[in-house]
Amino acid sequence: xxxxxxxxxxxxxxxxxxxxxxxxxxxxxxxxxxxxxxxxxxxxxxxxxxxxxxxxxxxxxxxxxxxxxxxxxxxxxxxxxxxxxxxxxxxxxxxxxxxx
Numbered sequence: 001x002x003x004x005x006x007x008x009x010x011x012x013x014x015x016x017x018x019x020x021x022x023x024x025x026x027x028x029x030x031x032x033x034x035x036x037x038x039x040x041x042x043x044x045x046x047x048x049x050x051x052x053x054x055x056x057x058x059x060x061x062x063x064x065x066x067x068x069x070x071x072x073x074x075x076x077x078x079x080x081x082x083x084x085x086x087x088x089x090x091x092x093x094x095x096x097x098x099x100x
Contacts, residue, residue: 047074 054073062069062076 059069062072065072
């Protein structure tokens with residue numbers, strides 16, 4: 001008996017070919033798993049970068065003395081915290097709470 005001609009498996013009509021092409025073009029691939037968030041190392045007394053909106057006149061007051069204005073703002077906030085009863089929170093406690 002003679003071997004039948006070699007045929008590839010696949011769609012047999014142009015409509016089947018078009019549907020297969022459309023399906024492969026419109027099918028969404030599986031979403032990749034989200035990457036794990038890196039855990040920040042716990043560094044005692046580490047500063048945290050934040051965006052803070054401050055009135056222009058307040059900013060100019062602290063920047064008037066030159067470099068170190070961010071540290072001066074931090075010191076003023078810490079002094080206010082102490083005056084308002086937040087003195088019980090030591091720097092280590094504040095850092096530990098923020099590392100959470």
